[in-house]
Amino acid sequence: MKLNLEKMNGYSVIFIQEERIDAHNSGELKDYILHLIEQGEVNIIIQLENVRFIDSSGLGALLSGYKNAIAKSGKLALACCKQQVISMFELTRLNRVFEIYADLKEALDNEA
Amino acid sequence: MCNSVLQVDVIIPTQTKYLDLIGSIGEHIAKDIENFSGDREALAYHLNLVLTEATTNAIKHANNDPKDTVRITIHIQDNELNIKVYDHGQGFDLESVPLPDFDQPRESGMGIFFIRTLMDSVTYTKQSDCNILEIIKYL
Numbered sequence: 426m427k428l429n430l431e432k433m434n435g436y437s438v439i440f441i442q443e444e445r446i447d448a449h450n451s452g453e454l455k456d457y458i459l460h461l462i463e464q465g466e467v468n469i470i471i472q473l474e475n476v477r478f479i480d481s482s483g484l485g486a487l488l489s490g491y492k493n494a495i496a497k498s499g500k501l502a503l504a505c506c507k508q509q510v511i512s513m514f515e516l517t518r519l520n521r522v523f524e525i526y527a528d529l530k531e532a533l534d535n536e537a
Numbered sequence: 538m539c540n541s542v543l544q545v546d547v548i549i550p551t552q553t554k555y556l557d558l559i560g561s562i563g564e565h566i567a568k569d570i571e572n573f574s575g576d577r578e579a580l581a582y583h584l585n586l587v588l589t590e591a592t593t594n595a596i597k598h599a600n601n602d603p604k605d606t607v608r609i610t611i612h613i614q615d616n617e618l619n620i621k622v623y624d625h626g627q628g629f630d631l632e633s634v635p636l637p638d639f640d641q642p643r644e645s646g647m648g649i650f651f652i653r654t655l656m657d658s659v660t661y662t663k664q665s666d667c668n669i670l671e672i673i674k675y676l
Contacts, residue, residue, distance in 0.1 A: 449554055449557070478586075481651055482645075488642060513586075517650070
């Protein structure tokens with residue numbers, strides 16, 4: 426799983442550098458987020474601009490991160506999702522769970 | 538609607554690194570289907586997703602033999618798109634797979650839900666030498 430991590434306004438922003446999140450790399454993403462939370466980085470934004478495909482295991486990895494962040498009184502929000510990726514959140518009603526922002530600035534403004 | 542016959546038959550090792558390949562085949566097929574008047578981009582995503590989920594499922598249920606394989610066939614004739622995914626594992630009971638609980642979402646169990654929601658028919662049959670997940674979409 427190719428990704429970059431940047432610290433912005435107290436948030437750990439994970440930039441996913443893959444076009445696809447599926448059962449081949451979602452386990453790695455899940456572990457990465459969990460590791461970050463265990464290190465005390467509980468406020469996380471995941472930037473999904475490059476992601477044009479996500480499957481059920483990818484949604485599961487993000488949900489795992491969300492639940493673990495909340496359990497440590499943190500937050501996990503999403504930014505820059507492509508429409509077809511958003512439609513997967515809508516289909517599973519996970520758009521009611523995650524805050525999904527149009528861009529990173531909006532995410533940082535609203536979550537900070 | 539009248540599409541010419543298309544038949545794709547692929548055999549892959551039971552490794553998730555091949556999911557991209559299988560999903561991409563579905564995406565390409567959706568973009569090339571003749572005389573399709575619906576949302577082609579949506580169909581491309583849905584075929585990519587359904588093939589990815591069905592193949593993941595077959596890999597998950599495969600036996601532990603490193604030489605085990607998953608066979609995927611895609612057949613389009615007239616207005617019917619038929620996908621079959623063959624696995625050699627223990628199999629599972631499709632009818633017992635519950636709907637996701639949307640109020641208390643879980644991290645797994647959404648794959649079959651996607652296939653059922655996006656396609657028109659899904660069946661799983663156990664045969665003597667393999668199991669077949671058959672998915673039909675009317676175009």
